Amino acid sequence: MFADNVGSMDDVISVKNLSKSIGNHQVLKNICFSVKKGSTVAIYGPNGAGKTTLFKILSTLWTPTEGSVAINKFDVSTDSSNIRKSIGILSHETFLYNDLTAEENLRFYGQMYGIDNDILDKRIEYLLEKTGITYRATDRVSELSRGMKQRLSIARTLIHEPQVLFLDEPYTGLDQNAVNVFENILKELDSKKTTKLIVSHNIEQSFKLCDRAIILDKGKIVFDDLKKDISDVGSFKQTYKNLINS
Numbered sequence: 151m152f153a154d155n156v157g158s159m160d161d162v163i164s165v166k167n168l169s170k171s172i173g174n175h176q177v178l179k180n181i182c183f184s185v186k187k188g189s190t191v192a193i194y195g196p197n198g199a200g201k202t203t204l205f206k207i208l209s210t211l212w213t214p215t216e217g218s219v220a221i222n223k224f225d226v227s228t229d230s231s232n233i234r235k236s237i238g239i240l241s242h243e244t245f246l247y248n249d250l251t252a253e254e255n256l257r258f259y260g261q262m263y264g265i266d267n268d269i270l271d272k273r274i275e276y277l278l279e280k281t282g283i284t285y286r287a288t289d290r291v292s293e294l295s296r297g298m299k300q301r302l303s304i305a306r307t308l309i310h311e312p313q314v315l316f317l318d319e320p321y322t323g324l325d326q327n328a329v330n331v332f333e334n335i336l337k338e339l340d341s342k343k344t345t346k347l348i349v350s351h352n353i354e355q356s357f358k359l360c361d362r363a364i365i366l367d368k369g370k371i372v373f374d375d376l377k378k379d380i381s382d383v384g385s386f387k388q389t390y391k392n393l394i395n396s
């Protein structure tokens with residue numbers, strides 16, 4: 151039930167004895183796992199299990215109370231600026247500026263990452279086209295629908311070609327066409343060996359994307375296995391139910 155967690159040279163993410171307390175509530179309890187380059191790991195758990203807290207620490211927004219977390223060998227507590235260059239975060243917060251157009255938002259983020267203008271022009275054009283929002287490029291974000299904003303958030307997340315992606319409920323607000331667009335983009339990223347962590351309550355949808363599944367419950371990892379060792383999504387859902395109700 152637990153994947154081989156022994157760290158190795160090609161680990162992109164390394165989490166050792168991570169605990170996080172908020173006030174006097176211990177939200178994460180002695181979490182240990184590592185992720186190899188190019189893997190896609192789905193993280194499941196009921197409300198309040200600690201998934202978002204884990205993501206906030208992995209993406210350098212919060213620091214651990216105990217233990218250590220490294221991304222590309224950089225420590226989240228001491229090397230956050232190096233980590234931020236190489237990660238992309240897609241969450242329920244769009245991090246988009248309402249008063250800027252879709253294109254201006256992408257340009258703003260691209261410039262923040264120091265991407266040369268020539269390259270940035272091409273990336274913006276490519277990502278707007280890829281996410282199907284070229285025709286809304288000059289509209290302000292405040293005029294876009296929720297699904298359009300999510301498509302633009304996907305483009306924003308990818309503008310600096312991050313090596314590690316944190317996807318928190320990435321399907322929120324996407325229609326079926328946008329789901330297909332999103333999944334095609336993820337497949338393309340597989341060929342670039344992008345490492346992905348996905349948090350989703352939709353097991354059916356996200357299980358097919360991952361090669362490993364982790365279940366968090368009450369701040370602890372209660373399951374961690376490779377998908378090839380899980381017979382099918384049905385049995386995984388049953389395991390999930392059994393574990394979180396025990």
Ligand SMILES: Nc1ncnc2c1ncn2[C@@H]1O[C@H](COP(=O)(O)OP(=O)(O)OP(=O)(O)O)[C@@H](O)[C@H]1O
Pocket residue numbers: 172177195196197198199200201202203204
């Ligand atoms: N800013 C905060 N202040 C106080 N407690 C917090 C804060 N953020 C999270 N918590 C607590 O930490 C625990 C884990 O929350 P977290 O948001 O990480 O869970 P989650 O697994 O992402 O849940 P969900 O599926 O509902 O998004 C919860 O008990 C929550 O109340």
